Amino acid sequence: MGAQQEHGQETIRCLIAKVGLDGHDRGAQVIARAFRDAGFEVIYSGLHNAPEDIVRAAVQEDVDVVGVSILSGAHNTVIPEILDGLEAENALEDTLLIVGGVVPDEDIEDLKAAGVAEVFGPGTDLDTTIEFVRENAPR
């Protein structure tokens, strides 16, 4: 049916989640829609996920990519918790964790050093993100 299958590839599965208390989910929804149109399978888990919810969803849904949208400024707390949780489940190695939202430059390097593959700030072109996922999703 989809182009993915015709090339004998597995469909890229992504979890898109909003973490914590901030209620601004427009960005996450736009990404979910764009990923779908790119042929990815997107599990959208909605607002107010705790880090452990995200880890559990990533494990159960066996996703290749976890995209966390965060605008609240709590990234330095919650993102490491997600990374640790994935690590504890032995899932960090084959999961691509990307972050979208508002993250100050000085924090981006720290997040990347901790294991985040990339941080996409406001105004990032959708194609840039899609291309990044295509090239880096673990297979």
Add this chain to the structure above:
Amino acid sequence: MSLPTETLVEGLLAGEQRALARTISAIENRTEGYRDLVARLYEHADPNETAVIGVTGSPGSGKSTLVEELIAAYRGRDLDVGVIAVDPSSPYSGGAVLGDRIRVSSTMEDSGVFFRSMSARGALGGLSTAATEAVRALSAFGMDVVFLETVGTGQNEIDVVRAADSVLLLVPPDAGDVVQTLKAGVLEIADIFVVNKADLDGAERTVHELEDMLRMANEGPGPDRSDGWEKPILTTVATEGEGIDDLVGALEDHRSHLRASGGLASAATERTAAEVRTLVEDDLETAIAAAIDRRGGMDAIAESVLDGSADPYSAAREIIEAMDLEDALEAGDTHAAQDARRRP
């Protein structure tokens, strides 16, 4: 990529969710070797020990919310619960947004629940096979109850809930004419009707209309398929948790009925027969495709019929003569991509 079958089987039987999740991925992707994996799980999956409940209904009828309440009810009884939520995929890109997980997040802080979203990706007709196999994996994992949740709009979805022992059909309160147009196939497979959102106007009328319709169906011509089970019509307000206890009770009644009437055993026989038949057909289809290729492709065969050098019957016969059963046997385990996009 070859499957670490041994690791997955051991992990799954030891209760590791990650092993279960990867097993289901192998089933969905029809990864080379997945049949060996599923076969290994077979002896650990006892249909008597896992109650499989299908939940279907039109979009917006409240399936996810109801399933969330039912999960909570069964968790309250200390039962482990698995969910397979099937969502149609986007027909254009092959992608999908699977949103059923949003509703269940609050019940997920709990290792006794395993929730998996499945798209209708590519596998037209094969989806029900994948869902059946995923249910088996959940059963082998030790789930007491498995929900198969799907939008009840097409034959594909109806086929999915056939894998369930008990099927709940959700009807919105303002259904009105919708009740009269409920597809015959959907009505037949429903064991319990649930008028959800019963706090809204029109719920009572919808219940009456369902009652009338069921009465007509029972009095109508044709064989009696009711099997002695009188299909109950329940009302719920899933968002408030209202009617959930009664619904759980009705599900238990249905399961007792199935046990007593032998329905559970005969359904298992029927399902297994269908499963074996599907596998044979799947593999033969590969052999047929190879034979067609050997005869120069279907277009060339059609041309030869059109230009008068062959007739359709001899062309079909020649394809069958060109078939090599080795192709089918080989297909048995290397089905991967071409199988996933096979048309029914």
